[in-house]
Amino acid sequence: MHTLLQHIAQFxxxxxxxxxxxxxxxxxxxxxxxxxxxxxxxxxxRTYWIQQGLVRIYFNKDGKIVTDGFxxxxxxxxxxxxxxRGVPDPxxxxxxxxxxxxxxxxxxxxxxxxxFHEMERFGRVIMSAQFLEQSERLNSLRFxxxxxxxxxxxxxxRPILARLPLGMVASYLGITPETLSRVRAKG
Amino acid sequence: MHTLLQHIAQFxxxxxxxxxxxxxxxxxxxxxxxxxxxxxxxxxxRTYWIQQGLVRIYFNKDGKIVTDGFxxxxxxxxxxxxxxRGVPDPxxxxxxxxxxxxxxxxxxxxxxxxxFHEMERFGRVIMSAQFLEQSERLNSLRFxxxxxxxxxxxxxxRPILARLPLGMVASYLGITPETLSRVRAKG
DNA sequence: GGTATTTTTTGATTGTAATCAAGTAGCGCC
DNA sequence: GGCGCTACTTGATTACAATCAAAAAATACC
Numbered sequence: 001m002h003t004l005l006q007h008i009a010q011f012x013x014x015x016x017x018x019x020x021x022x023x024x025x026x027x028x029x030x031x032x033x034x035x036x037x038x039x040x041x042x043x044x045x046r047t048y049w050i051q052q053g054l055v056r057i058y059f060n061k062d063g064k065i066v067t068d069g070f071x072x073x074x075x076x077x078x079x080x081x082x083x084x085r086g087v088p089d090p091x092x093x094x095x096x097x098x099x100x101x102x103x104x105x106x107x108x109x110x111x112x113x114x115x116f117h118e119m120e121r122f123g124r125v126i127m128s129a130q131f132l133e134q135s136e137r138l139n140s141l142r143f144x145x146x147x148x149x150x151x152x153x154x155x156x157x158r159p160i161l162a163r164l165p166l167g168m169v170a171s172y173l174g175i176t177p178e179t180l181s182r183v184r185a186k187g
Numbered sequence: 188m189h190t191l192l193q194h195i196a197q198f199x200x201x202x203x204x205x206x207x208x209x210x211x212x213x214x215x216x217x218x219x220x221x222x223x224x225x226x227x228x229x230x231x232x233r234t235y236w237i238q239q240g241l242v243r244i245y246f247n248k249d250g251k252i253v254t255d256g257f258x259x260x261x262x263x264x265x266x267x268x269x270x271x272r273g274v275p276d277p278x279x280x281x282x283x284x285x286x287x288x289x290x291x292x293x294x295x296x297x298x299x300x301x302x303f304h305e306m307e308r309f310g311r312v313i314m315s316a317q318f319l320e321q322s323e324r325l326n327s328l329r330f331x332x333x334x335x336x337x338x339x340x341x342x343x344x345r346p347i348l349a350r351l352p353l354g355m356v357a358s359y360l361g362i363t364p365e366t367l368s369r370v371r372a373k374g
Numbered sequence: 375g376g377t378a379t380t381t382t383t384t385g386a387t388t389g390t391a392a393t394c395a396a397g398t399a400g401c402g403c404c
Numbered sequence: 405g406g407c408g409c410t411a412c413t414t415g416a417t418t419a420c421a422a423t424c425a426a427a428a429a430a431t432a433c434c
Contacts, residue, residue, distance in 0.1 A: 061330065081319055113311070117304040124300070124311035131318045132268055138325050142361050143248065146391075165411065174329050179391060181413050333421075352381065366421060368383050381430070386423105393418070400411070 001026065004049050004102045007074055012122040021112060026102040031055075031095040038079055038093040043086055046103040047078035053099025054163055058171075059090040067168045070096075072160050076126065097163060141174050147183045149173040188213065191236050191289045194261055199309040208302065212295040218242075218282040225266055225280040230273055233290040234265035240286025241350055245358075246277040254355045257283075259347050263313070284350060328361050334370045336360040 004026060005019050029048070031037060037055060038044045048055070050071050057079060058067045068091065071077035079091040083106060104112075112119040140152050153173060154161060161169070170180040191213060192206050216235070218224060224242060225231045235242070237258050244266060245254045255278065258264035266278040270293060291299075299306040327339050340360060341348060348356070357367040 117307060120304060120307045120311055124307055124314060127311055127314035127318055131314055134321050141329055363422060
């Protein structure tokens with residue numbers, strides 16, 4: 001638990017009261033390889049902070065699995081739209097490796113946001129960071145060739161590259177496994 | 188000014204003190220058609236709330252102008268990365284129509300976030316909404332055909348469609364003007 | 375009102391990555 | 405250690421939108 005508190009303390013002041021509330025509310029989880037953190041077409045009730053391990057979010061597009069994102073140590077993962085708006089969506093989340101995580105429900109978060117200005121700060125800062133990260137990804141998808149996409153992935157996701165099957169990387173990059181294979185053969 | 192305050196009050200409680208601080212800090216602007224709100228390769232120092240009119244953000248890619256986004260009445264516009272991180276970036280912002288806007292600097296915002304929990308709430312809620320909107324755009328860019336992209340634009344941006352040259356719409360959608368023209372000819 | 379410029383349309387060709395189709399290698403599991 | 409499955413590679417073909425090119429329409433400007 002102290003690792004989650006450390007993470008939060010990087011972005012906001014963490015009062016003893018807030019730390020205590022977080023300790024009470026956060027749930028700890030262990031997931032085996034391929035175990036689901038969240039099932040498609042259900043409401044995603046929790047947001048997960050990955051302490052150890054690696055997870056992915058994906059959905060089924062015309063019978064093919066499309067990976068939409070990854071989260072490893074010290075990162076957050078949830079099905080954002082479903083979680084924030086309380087509606088089902090097509091995404092599922094699964095552990096790529098055995099994973100340990102803490103989670104909070106939306107109710108927990110909203111309570112903490114209400115109770116603690118500093119937690120509201122944390123929420124704002126994290127959302128801003130996610131927004132900027134997503135902008136960069138959008139630009140990469142929009143303007144770069146498959147080779148550049150792969151290069152970008154290698155430099156920005158080096159720590160997890162070796163832990164992922166290439167098919168997942170390909171669909172995350174918006175290219176086919178065949179194209180990724182050819183890109184790698186050349187580089 | 189009261190329109191900006193109304194906008195903020197939609198997302199958070201607006202105390203008289205916060206309203207007063209906003210009145211003191213927000214600057215009012217009038218921009219003529221094609222006038223720049225922000226110049227490329229400089230630090231974007233302000234975020235603009237559009238009271239009346241229409242603006243676009245764009246950059247120069249290999250000699251071609253690529254439109255990256257629009258903001259009309261009741262929407263915010265800034266060059267996000269530059270504004271938040273205080274570094275230059277290649278984006279410029281220009282008025283598509285004569286435009287009236289209010290603006291806040293990062294210093295203003297950070298002061299207000301510090302001073303007022305309710306303003307920090309507003310920041311978090313707006314960033315969350317922007318994040319979800321961007322996710323939807325990312326999915327549209329990634330998975331849909333030019334015709335579907337245009338359809339999506341028509342349904343989600345109807346109020347501004349008629350106010351924009353098609354070339355701007357095309358580059359926003361990540362397709363060429365020729366392709367957009369052909370899509371429109373068919374539908 | 376007429377000229378100049380920009381925007382939009384239409385047509386022909388090309389390039390790139392997707393698709394289709396095998397085949398090979400790697401790995402988990404008994 | 406061998407079987408069976410999944411992951412990855414390689415090759416041939418196709419589809420789609422980009423590019424190149426030019427004409428037509430709309431708009432701005434004197």
